[in-house]
Amino acid sequence: MSDAPPPDADPDPGAVPPAPTGTRGALIRAGLRLFGKTGFAATSTRELAEAAGTNVASIAYHFGGKDGLRRACVEEVARRFQAVLGPDPAPLPDDLPAAAAHARLAFLTTAMVRFLLGRGDGEEVPAFLLREVLGEPVLLDIVYDRVIAPRHADLCALWGRASGQDPDSPAVRLAVFAHLGQILYFRLGAAIVTRRMGWDGYGPAEIAAVEARILATLNAALSRGDPP
Amino acid sequence: MSDAPPPDADPDPGAVPPAPTGTRGALIRAGLRLFGKTGFAATSTRELAEAAGTNVASIAYHFGGKDGLRRACVEEVARRFQAVLGPDPAPLPDDLPAAAAHARLAFLTTAMVRFLLGRGDGEEVPAFLLREVLGEPVLLDIVYDRVIAPRHADLCALWGRASGQDPDSPAVRLAVFAHLGQILYFRLGAAIVTRRMGWDGYGPAEIAAVEARILATLNAALSRGDPP
DNA sequence: CAAGTTCAATCAAACGATTGAACAAGTCAA
DNA sequence: TTGACTTGTTCAATCGTTTGATTGAACTTG
Structure with missing residues (x-):
């Protein structure tokens, strides 16, 4: 259940975190798209996994479950806003x-x-x-x-x-x-x-x-x- | 699968139809509220029936299924707009x-x-x-x-x-x-x-x-x- | 009793979650 | 360099639960 472990202290607390990559990033992007398009409850974990090109178990592995993916999507939205509009x-x-x-x-x-x-x-x-x-x-x-x-x-x-x-x-x-x-x-x-x-x-x-x-x-x- | 059968010809095509009553009306009101609050897919037929004070089977009886209730809700929205804003x-x-x-x-x-x-x-x-x-x-x-x-x-x-x-x-x-x-x-x-x-x-x-x-x-x- | 309506009980299908095996990449002793 | 061991990640298979739908009996009303 490990989040992204910071290897060292964050040099700038106002800095914009990097975009999520790999399977984790693919799942977040799929969640953003499918949750927004058809809604959270209407999107199954199997659809999400297929859209992200991975297995259903990856959702539990990376986010603890479907709800965890939802939360990660919210935080990704916040991150994108920061990235587009500037950190502060x-x-x-x-x-x-x-x-x-x-x-x-x-x-x-x-x-x-x-x-x-x-x-x-x-x-x-x-x-x-x-x-x-x-x-x-x-x-x-x-x-x-x-x-x-x-x-x-x-x-x-x-x-x-x-x-x-x-x-x-x-x-x-x-x-x-x-x-x-x-x-x-x-x-x-x-x-x-x-x-x-x-x-x-x-x-x-x-x-x-x-x-x-x-x-x-x-x-x-x-x-x-x-x-x- | 019968819709509301009109007993005689509609006297005024621009007239506002009456509000749905009884179990049918209760289900539509419950659908409007719950679908709007938590979404269509996230609302179960059991929740709908309980909110309307009836049995799940009533949904199939009156509307043919959950999708039929959804459609009836849409038409109820149209009807309310007509009622508030005038027929035409x-x-x-x-x-x-x-x-x-x-x-x-x-x-x-x-x-x-x-x-x-x-x-x-x-x-x-x-x-x-x-x-x-x-x-x-x-x-x-x-x-x-x-x-x-x-x-x-x-x-x-x-x-x-x-x-x-x-x-x-x-x-x-x-x-x-x-x-x-x-x-x-x-x-x-x-x-x-x-x-x-x-x-x-x-x-x-x-x-x-x-x-x-x-x-x-x-x-x-x-x-x-x-x-x- | 007959038509209209609602009930509890039940069905197959789909759901989210979990499991242990399998795979890839890195670490380290020999 | 090798081979065993560890860690991180993905896989197919399976679990119990919940879903929408259906069924036949039971109720209400005229």
């Missing part, structure tokens, strides 16, 4: 002008849209995450503490600076959630959105259209919000 | 001024927020719906055709009138989706939002705060778009 959100410089904060918000927004709607992790990670959020509150703790809370605080700081509001106020926090909700919906509701739009999935042109829409809302919300 | 979206009068369309959008928005975040159906229906959308595309057809498409078209007409844009344009369709995504997120991500806000669930005050936020975004998006 840099604290905002005190003299950052509102326009710069606005610009950075716009930049982060387009990055998020492209990540979520483009090919790659963006397809499976949100579905997996959402099922975790909808379900067991136990694993939600990991997701919240390691993925959501730090990023949300960072965005709130930017939003507060850009709109001239208190970054810790409920209004700003809600505004950031509403903004994120817009973006997430285009991934979670992809089946509905693309059908209604007459699109065949999200190509570059479609992603650009979504980007434009969300940036327009962002600009409207920021430039109109309570003037300082 | 009234076509927009040609002389409706932009301000009136804007006001009606605001009204529908607050109604939706209160329905989704308040106590009642709003808690279980979206979770169930989302899992259906994430999963089998077969049942998505029912959801899309009977719930989403007509409502979305109605909102697009209002949005187009309020913003002076073509209601059938991609820009308007995306704007409506983004707007809906904001609202939905506060239900789907409730566990995360309430935790970050320091709230203990959605009470009247919390719902009012969310309402204010979403209406602010709506007003900003509409008043900034091409003025009439």
